[in-house]
Amino acid sequence: MKAAVFYDREDIRYEERPIPQIGENEILLKMKICGVCGTDIHKVVDRIVPPNTVLGHEVSGEIVQVGKNVTQFEEGDRVFVAHHVPCFTCHYCNRGNYSLCTQFKATNLDPGGFSEYIRVSAVHVKHTMGKLPSAMSFETGAFVEPVACCLHGFESIALNPGDTVFIMGAGQIGCIQIQLAKYFLADRVIVSDINPFRLNKSLEFGADYIINSKNEHVRDRIMEITDGQGADVVIISAGVNHLLTEAMECVGKGGTILVFAPFKRDLVPLRADRFFQDEIKLVGSYSSNPYNYDKALQLLKMGVVEADKMITHRFHLSQLNEAIQCAHSTKENVLKVLIKS
Structure with missing residues (x-):
């Protein structure tokens, strides 16, 4: 063979x-x-x-x-x-x-x-x-x-109907997650990427808003879309370490960040005070x-x-x-x- x-x-x-x-x-x-x-x-x-x-x-x-x-x-x-x-x-x-x-x-x-x-x-x-x-x-x-x-990841985030979900990465996994988020009754699904083709494809799969992170300020757009509240769930679906720092800026009070991508073993700066003050949850999902x-x-x-x-x-x-x-x-x-x- x-x-x-x-x-x-x-x-x-x-x-x-x-x-x-x-x-x-x-x-x-x-x-x-x-x-x-x-x-x-x-x-x-x-x-x-x-x-x-x-x-x-x-x-x-x-x-x-x-x-x-x-x-x-x-x-x-x-x-x-x-x-x-x-x-x-x-x-x-x-x-x-x-x-x-x-x-x-x-x-x-x-x-x-x-x-x-x-x-x-x-x-x-x-x-x-x-x-x-x-x-x-x-x-x-x-x-x-x-x-x-992707289902295994969703088991970790306790998505509620009506939630705003922000998916960082519009690749194959991100596009599956868009469809699942809609199935689980997310109200708004926002997707960021640097690839215009993938961003346009994400709209076909149900994304409500897209952000080209190469040309737009991601946090500002998230706060604009959510009236300053931030996303209830942020899913990192691209293996880029700095996205974790960015996710902490975009998640709302009481929200959850799901790491669904392999990161390199680097130190990443985080707003540590948010875990206590805003009850932010940070979880990972493998396989x-x-x-x-x-x-x-x-x-x-x-x-x-x-x-x-x-x-x-x-x-x-x-x-x-x-x-x-x-x-x-x-x-x-x-x-x-x-x-x-």
Whole structure:
């Protein structure tokens, strides 16, 4: 089989690999679609994974072989699958913090989603795999994992109907979050970015106001839109450290800031007095958990998240290097990039 293998920032090789052998409780999946995630881009551009790594985790595909003990799936089933599984029994799992579980990050698909065939382990089969509705395309099915991640983030912010939500970053995740915020009955959704194409796309997904942070003063615009009150919820969906400082200036009294992007390990100045005086809450959200997938699938099925409208580019597996460069480019009119085998 073929796989797109990371070696360096601009060195992703389309290589021949042996088809994985499965055990009696496992499944062999033929990858049909794998989405390019912001974390895939981060791992490639910043070289934070070792050479000889196969990335990719937003996977949909068709089952081509099942282990003899697998009863809930069969050959030919169209499915989605996600890449991390918690143990459900450790300190963190018992507190509902599944993505902090040691096993969570240790588990993965074999190899990653940017390969023609994937061995799906027994714990993945049990906890992160699900059948796609007959009318749902593989492309839409590949959105289950990122929508689940966004749902996990929304679990942390206690969004109330009528709230004003400010999303910093109009990329693929930001546009999913716009649609979810509207679904959860946010009154106003404000989106900032420096990319005019993405800002205009955010309007298509329900944003009420857009702010070009390259040309406009973000705090002033937020206060103008909210009559000086600030946003009830601020979601940081771009991995730019200074956005945290900016978010503290834009969140209203009693509001919540959700960090939904990987930051570098730098010190960031914050208005520390606001935590006490204004009862500001600052929370983080990493990945998803197995309890998010069914809801994500249903929201896609209902059209709450319009996956088809988000796709701007499609590349063959052999073109992953070009796909990463496209997704990372500030010049391309790009939102969601998909890889097909």
